[in-house]
Amino acid sequence: MHLSKYFLTTINNYDNMKLFGVLGDPISHSLSPVMHNAAFCALGMDCSYHAFRVKPDSLEYAIKGAGALGFGGLNLTIPLKEKALGIVEPTEMAKNIGAVNTVELKNGIVGHNTDGIGAQMALTDRGIGITGKNVLVLGAGGAARAIAFQLAKDGASVTIANRTVERAQALARDVSKIGDVRASGFDGLKEMIRDTDVLINSTSVGMSPNTPGTLVTSDMMHPDLTVFDIVYNPLKTRLLLEAEKAGAATIDGVMMLVYQGAEAFKIWTGISPPVDVMEKAVRDALGSQHNVAGACVGV
Ligand code: ATR
Numbered sequence: 001m002h003l004s005k006y007f008l009t010t011i012n013n014y015d016n017m018k019l020f021g022v023l024g025d026p027i028s029h030s031l032s033p034v035m036h037n038a039a040f041c042a043l044g045m046d047c048s049y050h051a052f053r054v055k056p057d058s059l060e061y062a063i064k065g066a067g068a069l070g071f072g073g074l075n076l077t078i079p080l081k082e083k084a085l086g087i088v089e090p091t092e093m094a095k096n097i098g099a100v101n102t103v104e105l106k107n108g109i110v111g112h113n114t115d116g117i118g119a120q121m122a123l124t125d126r127g128i129g130i131t132g133k134n135v136l137v138l139g140a141g142g143a144a145r146a147i148a149f150q151l152a153k154d155g156a157s158v159t160i161a162n163r164t165v166e167r168a169q170a171l172a173r174d175v176s177k178i179g180d181v182r183a184s185g186f187d188g189l190k191e192m193i194r195d196t197d198v199l200i201n202s203t204s205v206g207m208s209p210n211t212p213g214t215l216v217t218s219d220m221m222h223p224d225l226t227v228f229d230i231v232y233n234p235l236k237t238r239l240l241l242e243a244e245k246a247g248a249a250t251i252d253g254v255m256m257l258v259y260q261g262a263e264a265f266k267i268w269t270g271i272s273p274p275v276d277v278m279e280k281a282v283r284d285a286l287g288s289q290h291n292v293a294g295a296c297v298g299v
Helices: 005-013 033-043 056-068 092-099 115-125 140-155 164-173 189-194 238-245 253-267 275-288
Strands: 018-024 046-055 072-076 102-104 111-114 134-138 155-160 180-184 196-203 226-229 247-253
Touching: 005 140, 018 033, 018 056, 033 046, 033 092, 033 275, 056 072, 072 253, 092 111, 092 115, 092 140, 111 196, 111 253, 115 140, 115 226, 115 253, 134 140, 140 155, 140 164, 155 164, 155 189, 164 180, 226 238, 238 275, 253 275
Parallel strands: 018 046, 018 072, 134 155, 134 196, 155 180, 196 226, 226 247
Antiparallel strands: 072 102, 102 111
16 A cells, blocks of 8 residues: 555644553563554654563553553553453453453553454455354464454354363353354364364464474365464464475464554554554564564564
């Protein structure tokens, strides 16, 4: 999309200097400042986004302080996402997921979770609709929760497979309130994948430094499958290499990071940011960082 469209929107709707931030601990690895500042810059917005190291005990002061200081919005990352639920007014989705990654400070203090929509938009971006599709989610942690709730809401038929099957069952129980879902362990994964349209790895398996790790190999996949790995360090995980070998379509973890950020940006400013600019900023930053800690889901 041409940038002049963004400039016009900016001039009409958003002309105040604003600060934005991501809170977490550790926080130095966060790619959010680079990503959001690139978008603000491309849009000619007088806004600036910074990373703040905040411990859980200080979270309430930090959020309320940011509100009092006139911040435009916040992101939250590990270990603050769950604790924030008791501080902000969570949306239904954030409550369901049990975590907040985006705080809106405009009308009260509202806590959103944009991780699920980030995953959904990463798929949509590649022309993959979710409604009526069989989606296999590997993992049952925080990332899997966000993804499974969003997919079920969008009408997918969701299977959650996790190493610890009880955790998959607990998540499936929660998600079943809003959609079609079942739980599994890893036994029979190959058979499950035969009927799967979209496979999403939302575990940390394959993340640097354990790059040879994968839960699924090419012999378990088929060419009509789309394989989406939320891990973005390395960009091309072993799972994605195996998917390529099988002739399956692949989506890497950068897209979820970018789209969860784009959704937060929209919540704060009412403006759709230039996703291509954000993606380039993240890919450039990853290219120049040799060791991005915790390079999986999160801002
Ligand atoms: P996050 O919030 O980033 O999703 P998490 O809550 O710690 O992190 O969840 C990590 C996920 O990766 C879990 O599904 C975990 O499986 P368990 O629930 O069985 O622990 C999964 N995971 C991590 N290491 C794994 C491994 N070596 N093999 C299989 N699954 C693994």
